[in-house]
Amino acid sequence: MSDRPVPVGALLRATAPDRLPEVTAEHLRRHFAADRVEVLVADLTLRRLAPLLDAPGTDQDAAALRCLASQRPGTGNGPAGTRLHLPLSCWGERLGVLRVDLPARPDPEQAEQLRIVADELAVAIRAADRMTDRYRRAQCSQRLTMAAELQWDLLPGRSLGDERFQLGGQLEPAYDVRGDHFDWALSQDRLTITVLNGAGEGLDAALLTATAVNAMRNARRCGADIVEQAELASDALHARYGGGLHAATLLLEIDLVGGWVDAVDAGSPQCMVGRGGEINQVRLEQQLPLGMFGEAHYEIERFRLEPGDRLLVVSDGVHAAAPGGGPTFGESGLFTALRATRLQPATEAVGTVMRGLREFHAGAEPEDDAVTVCLDWRR
Template sequence: MPDGPASVGALLRAAPPDRLPEVTAEHLRARYAADGIEVLLGDLSLSTLRPVLDPESADGGPLEQRCFGSQQPVLDPRPDGTTRLLLPMTVWGDRLGVLRVQVPGRPAPELTAELCSIAGELAMAVRTADRDTDRYHQARRRQRLTMAAELQWDLLPGRSLDGERFRLAGALEPAYAVYGDHYDWAVTGDLLTLTVLNGQGDGIEAALLTATAVNAMRNARRSGANIVEQAELASDAIYSRHGGNAHVATLLLEVCLTDGTVEAVDAGSPRAMIAHNGDLRTVSLEQQLPLGMFGDTRYEIQKFGLEPADRLLVVSDGVHAAAPGGRVAYGTSSLLTAVRRTRMQRPAEAVGTVLRGLRDYHAGIDPDDDAVIVCLDWLRQTE
């Protein structure tokens, strides 16, 4: 009989993409005499954990949420002498959900670590299988998406990403009805490229506008172009389609993970801010024209730097300029209050804290714009 996490990877690679939870559950029962197995995936807003094996069962509770938030296994001894384990399903820092499994007795640390590895193998397989089955997409949804939201979610690179020298996360709201706001990222070698965009308008037209910009910048980036060339290709693509009647406000950043130097092209409303020891300051950049306003627009790079313990945040105008019911803008002071609450949180938790603060600030008033936040912690390596 195949043993251990490595064999689970082989089993999952041989399984149909929509049967990964069942294959994992069968292995856990046969190898570990496990019971009570459930795969719980975070919904689009990461506010609930949705069951996959038994979709009619309850969402994940406080212990599952604790595991998901802390990214550490949680052991829950049961009155019958068994132990329920809650194990994070994570790929490169991207939190997908929680694997719940009940085993006889109290597991030794070695067994807990082995089961954590199995949860990681399952997470990798589920992320890969998303291209070929709708099962996991359906499980994550509490309601139907708008067409614009469907397009935007398919464009996103993920919701968090960790490396040896950085931690990164992004969030998008309202999750089920977004329009033109978006973020993108890619890490290659010593460079991390971040982009936050806001396509003009509402609904599917705004989403299509943003999709044009994102794919143009990806095309340039994957051809080895720098952020100026990425911005110029995207601007030309939008102008050729809309003739200056539509534009995309964009902030492009290229972070050197070796020394914290950041090159920037500021082409619109998204703002970069740096949090340090409880203070929050806006990065001062000279704003250039949004993408697509004119033909043959040229852009220039500006530079700033990150220091150890700096947290870089980029927010769309749906965050910093939100003024529900005529109140002062959220970015005036309330954003600082929300950011201060995140000091002990990793970026994947911090983005949720800031957006919850934004929801509270609206006090029941429907937002008139979607919102994006990206959070980066630069972890300078010591020699």
């Protein structure tokens, strides 16, 4: 190192939101003698990485993709001596990878300082996302439909986690998602998850779902339980659409201490639990979709997770997919795909399920959009 590093967090907080990669690269060149630096952001499918400092395009660095998937730093040979890959993640949200070429392998103290740089950059990018289009633009390899733009902007993120749990979610087709959506919120020891399937097509379905999501958020942020959240959203949708359109929704509230799950099943999303080598569907009493009738009332059902359990929720675009009118994915391919995720973290499991769904369609265009959400409860 040429001199002692100044706090990179202070530098980033004083930087314009669209200049975070350049300031980070200069910091690494000055204080760590970095030969080359690249900030790679994950695209919407989490299958590609796009550079922010080099020319726009897709980066083919396989080691960087492994770092994104594993969320562990990687060290190997590079053009200048050593190439280091560091995950860019914030509260479990996988944003991308910081790639640094150094003249020599870093010692433990330098490695820890570099990890801190990556962490500070991830938090800064997450905070800057609402104030610049630079990072969103790099995420997209093609133009989103208007419905997809609305849905992606409404998401809470694509992953979340701490020492108690890991949570991942994915929407597909990423650039043409319509009424399917997921939402979550963490408050002390309570984790709320909702998966929705808004009726209709295109922007109409997206607007329906946006109304339901924001109504549930409004209730939740005032301290309401999932019954009140469902009832407020149902009333809002019925007032707007008169029962002509509705949103099939599964609401879950998980006690991260005891493992108890409160559930309101208001439609088509299905819930499964993986325990040991077995995967079983959670049988819930299906209640009315949100917005179907005015002043609808909902009831909570309960089941319990055990430490190490995996909870999976899929929309009907997953379990009911039936290209060509044959057997559904839920009947013939879903559980095979789920078993293939057994050794994967929740953030990778959602991608494996969606990959299985794409293979099931065998190149045919899906008739419906799809959501998969996966929670690993560690306790």
